Amino acid sequence: MRVFVDCDPGIDDAVALAYLAARDEVEIVGVGAVFGNNSVDVTADNALRLLDLYGRPGVPVAVGAGRPLVQEPRLAEHVHGGNGLGDVELPAPSGKPVRESAAELLVNLVRAAPGEIDVLAVGPLTNLAIAIGLEPELPRLVRRLVVMGGAVRAPGNVSSHAEANINNDPEAAEAVFAAGFDLDLVALDITMETVATPEWLAALKEVPGERAERTSAFLDFYSDFYAGLFGVRQCAMHDPLAAAVLVDPHLVTGAYETPLRVELSGGLTRGMTVADLRPRPARDERRPARVITGVAEEEFLGRMLDALR
Numbered sequence: 001m002r003v004f005v006d007c008d009p010g011i012d013d014a015v016a017l018a019y020l021a022a023r024d025e026v027e028i029v030g031v032g033a034v035f036g037n038n039s040v041d042v043t044a045d046n047a048l049r050l051l052d053l054y055g056r057p058g059v060p061v062a063v064g065a066g067r068p069l070v071q072e073p074r075l076a077e078h079v080h081g082g083n084g085l086g087d088v089e090l091p092a093p094s095g096k097p098v099r100e101s102a103a104e105l106l107v108n109l110v111r112a113a114p115g116e117i118d119v120l121a122v123g124p125l126t127n128l129a130i131a132i133g134l135e136p137e138l139p140r141l142v143r144r145l146v147v148m149g150g151a152v153r154a155p156g157n158v159s160s161h162a163e164a165n166i167n168n169d170p171e172a173a174e175a176v177f178a179a180g181f182d183l184d185l186v187a188l189d190i191t192m193e194t195v196a197t198p199e200w201l202a203a204l205k206e207v208p209g210e211r212a213e214r215t216s217a218f219l220d221f222y223s224d225f226y227a228g229l230f231g232v233r234q235c236a237m238h239d240p241l242a243a244a245v246l247v248d249p250h251l252v253t254g255a256y257e258t259p260l261r262v263e264l265s266g267g268l269t270r271g272m273t274v275a276d277l278r279p280r281p282a283r284d285e286r287r288p289a290r291v292i293t294g295v296a297e298e299e300f301l302g303r304m305l306d307a308l309r
Contacts, residue, residue: 001247002027002116004106006064007239008036008123009046011080011222015304016122016239017047018215019247021054022307026247029109029117031061032102036123036168037076038084040066043123046084048093054211057094064102065126068169076164079225086221088214103130110141117141120246121176122148122239124165129172132179139180148242149173150187150260150273152291159271163188166262167271174262183289185260186242187273190292194241195234196223200301204308212308237304244300245292254294259286 003026007013020026031051033044044063051059067073081087098105106127110117119142121128128145132138139145149165150173156162166173177183196204201223204216223235244251258281263272275291276282 001025001118002029002113003246004030004032004109004117004119006032006034006102006106006119006121006123006127007047008034008038008043009050010037010043010084010123010239011086011218012237012239013037013122014046014050014085014218015215015237016120016243017050018054018211019240019243019304019307021051021056023247028056028059030105031059032064032106032127033061034064034102034123034127035066035073035075036165037080039075040064042084044097045093048095048097049090052094053090053214060098060105061095062100062102062105063097065130068124068126069129069171074168081221086218088217088221090214102127103134106131107135107138110138111135114141115143118144118146118246120146120243122165122242124168125149125172125176126169129169129175132175142181144184144246145181146184146186146242146246147176148186148191148239150185152187152189152273152275153277154187154189154192156272157188161269162271163273166273170262170264170271174264177260177262177289178286180287184245185289185291186245187291190295191236191238191241194237194295194297194300196237196301197234198232200305201234203305207305207309209309215308240304241295241300244303245295248303251296251300252292252294253296255290255292257288257290259284260289
């Protein structure tokens with residue numbers, strides 16, 4: 001399996017990279033960095049450091065969009081720490097970003113290997129929207145796209161209706177949902193139900209080795225944030241769950257198909273992920289996405305722990 005990762009590391013992005021990097025059968029062909037959990041220069045640097053940590057040095061990392069297509073950027077340092085990784089310091093990276101932008105790197109890779117590369121998008125979708133502008137055939141050149149983002153039937157996490165990745169660039173997300181990708185959406189509907197429990201976090205602390213030790217430190221910061229919200233030191237596994245849906249599709253136990261849109265103008269609902277959930281929805285020419293509603297949580301968390309051993 002050949003995978004391009006578009007991300008904004010970010011603690012849960014880090015854990016997603018760990019999940020992929022641990023799998024010998026997965027080739028990470030490139031990483032595109034985008035603004036979101038921190039500024040794009042920080043997220044690109046974090047991607048390089050994380051690839052070193054998780055044993056994949058040499059993977060090309062490209063700097064992508066530093067702001068949304070239309071609105072002003074909003075960063076999430078209060079969730080992920082001042083450096084994006086829970087204020088845990090990693091060694092300086094062994095490599096540097098490539099000269100291409102993230103959108104250019106993705107386009108060049110899929111043009112060279114049409115239908116062979118999957119894309120995992122776990123940040124704002126700005127890089128993908130730009131890539132569609134560069135190569136309108138992108139949805140047919142990419143084998144499969146898995147997006148972590150959106151809240152379809154669940155509440156939002158940055159507003160009453162909107163999830164952070166989609167809300168950080170609604171215009172980009174709408175362009176991606178309209179483009180016609182073979183698309184799986186891993187939304188808050190399932191990621192907020194799939195959590196690293198206190199018991200799982202304690203088990204991770206017992207795993208020897210630098211990868212597990214550093215990741216445990218990331219997640220300590222992350223679970224402190226969630227404890228402030230819900231009173232329990234556990235954390236949602238947003239991005240790693242999307243990585244698992246991509247590389248271990250048998251973990252999916254429930255899903256439905258529906259065309260997706262993003263609300264762009266609502267005063268209270270801008271950034272909302274919209275699906276027509278009526279029993280008899282209106283006819284829609286937009287290609288439906290598969291919205292994941294169930295996963296084998298225990299197996300996923302076991303595989304996640306194994307990836308850090």
